[in-house]
Amino acid sequence: xxxxxxxxxxxxxxxxxxxxxxxxxxxxxxxxxxxxxxxxxxxxxxxxxxxxxxxxxxxxxxxxxxxxxxxxxxxxxxxxxxxxxxxxxxxxxxxxxxxxx
Numbered sequence: 001x002x003x004x005x006x007x008x009x010x011x012x013x014x015x016x017x018x019x020x021x022x023x024x025x026x027x028x029x030x031x032x033x034x035x036x037x038x039x040x041x042x043x044x045x046x047x048x049x050x051x052x053x054x055x056x057x058x059x060x061x062x063x064x065x066x067x068x069x070x071x072x073x074x075x076x077x078x079x080x081x082x083x084x085x086x087x088x089x090x091x092x093x094x095x096x097x098x099x100x101x
Contacts, residue, residue: 017068017084025063032061034069034080042071044080053085061085 023041024033030046046058053068055061061083068084 015068015084017070017082019066019068022061022063022065022067025061027059030058032058034067034083036069042069042078042080044069044083048074049080050082051085052082054087055083055085 018036020034020036020042022032023035026032027046032044032046033041034044035041049058051058061067066086068082068086069080070082071078072081073079
């Protein structure tokens with residue numbers, strides 16, 4: 001499959017970020033987890049993560065949302081340092097074009 005076909009199929013632009021899914025958000029602790037392509041869950045802090053793309057603040061992130069991310073080492077170990085969100089419907093919004101829903 002060519003790159004333009006891949007881009008249109010996934011709804012995300014191919015870039016140099018790793019890709020994963022937000023699995024948990026803990027707003028009261030200002031933390032979240034991203035499941036990496038290898039299946040590992042890596043934490044991020046709302047205070048220290050740089051947001052790129054559609055979402056401008058951590059309160060707009062949603063569990064199940066596909067994201068691009070970058071990693072860094074901190075005094076507490078491996079952490080997500082950047083999160084890039086992509087355009088497209090969020091998983092919990094459903095598909096209005098789906099008949100029978």
